[in-house]
Amino acid sequence: MSGANATDSGRREPLTPPPDAGRPVRHPDAPAPGELLGAHYDQCFGCGDGQSHGLHLAARAGEGVTVTAEFTVRPAHQGAPGLAHGGVLVSALDETLGSLNWLLRVIAVTGRLETDFVRPVPVGATLHLTARCTGVAGRKIYGSAEGRIGGPDGPVAVRADALFIEVDLGHFTRNGRPDEIEAALADPDQLKVARAFEVNP
Numbered sequence: 001m002s003g004a005n006a007t008d009s010g011r012r013e014p015l016t017p018p019p020d021a022g023r024p025v026r027h028p029d030a031p032a033p034g035e036l037l038g039a040h041y042d043q044c045f046g047c048g049d050g051q052s053h054g055l056h057l058a059a060r061a062g063e064g065v066t067v068t069a070e071f072t073v074r075p076a077h078q079g080a081p082g083l084a085h086g087g088v089l090v091s092a093l094d095e096t097l098g099s100l101n102w103l104l105r106v107i108a109v110t111g112r113l114e115t116d117f118v119r120p121v122p123v124g125a126t127l128h129l130t131a132r133c134t135g136v137a138g139r140k141i142y143g144s145a146e147g148r149i150g151g152p153d154g155p156v157a158v159r160a161d162a163l164f165i166e167v168d169l170g171h172f173t174r175n176g177r178p179d180e181i182e183a184a185l186a187d188p189d190q191l192k193v194a195r196a197f198e199v200n201p
């Protein structure tokens with residue numbers, strides 16, 4: 001293929017940290033291991049309680065810069081009959097990796113995410129997800145995640161490597177839709193979440 005595929009989307013950067021990347025550092029105010037992280041936004045498809053067909057993914061802080069999460073596949077998440085849609089599984093991995101933000105206390109958005117689909121995931125199955133930060137280089141935050149079925153030690157069904165890019169709150173106010181931005185700014189719970197991240201402006 002021509003080079004258009006790589007240049008149009010901007011980058012084909014490696015998803016493993018470069019040799020000079022820093023070790024991820026757990027923020028001193030990060031939630032304690034075992035603590036539920038809660039939603040970063042009530043309307044988030046991944047973690048928000050306000051999205052009836054969302055994933056309702058509940059993530060917990062782990063040791064170091066790691067998180068665990070669970071997601072139960074419901075009929076609204078099907079691709080083939082009785083099986084989870086691949087894009088939904090990617091969303092679950094993306095959301096779990098995004099939850100590492102809470103431990104680093106930075107806001108970062110997905111730049112690249114590469115997924116292996118290893119086993120089909122049936123409706124009704126619970127995906128036991130883990131994600132860990134593997135390195136930090138400037139604004140670039142590297143992470144890996146996997147999802148197992150049948151229990152936290154069950155077989156791997158999906159796994160992903162990702163590169164997140166640190167942004168400031170202005171990323172959302174500049175790019176988001178005004179109605180939702182205004183509603184978020186008027187919500188004291190949402191402001192509390194936003195402030196939690198402002199420690200590293």
Ligand SMILES: CCCCCCCC/C=C\CCCCCCCC(=O)SCCNC(=O)CCNC(=O)[C@H](O)C(C)(C)COP(=O)(O)OP(=O)(O)OC[C@H]1O[C@@H](n2cnc3c(N)ncnc32)[C@H](O)[C@@H]1OP(=O)(O)O
Nearest residue numbers: 011013040094095098107109110111112165172173184194
């Ligand atoms: C107001 C109310 C308050 C709200 C409060 C909210 C609290 C929220 C808390 C937490 C939110 C977390 C949400 C998690 C949800 C799950 C995660 C998602 O699904 S996020 C959605 C999907 N992702 C996007 O929509 C990104 C879209 N892309 C962009 O916006 C830009 O492309 C962005 C920010 C990713 C990069 O743009 P640049 O202009 O800032 O970046 P440049 O300066 O060009 O690059 C910086 C470095 O990063 C590399 N880089 C940038 N983009 C890359 C890419 N796509 N792939 C690989 N590398 C990339 C570059 O090569 C550069 O590296 P070198 O420093 O030179 O070594």
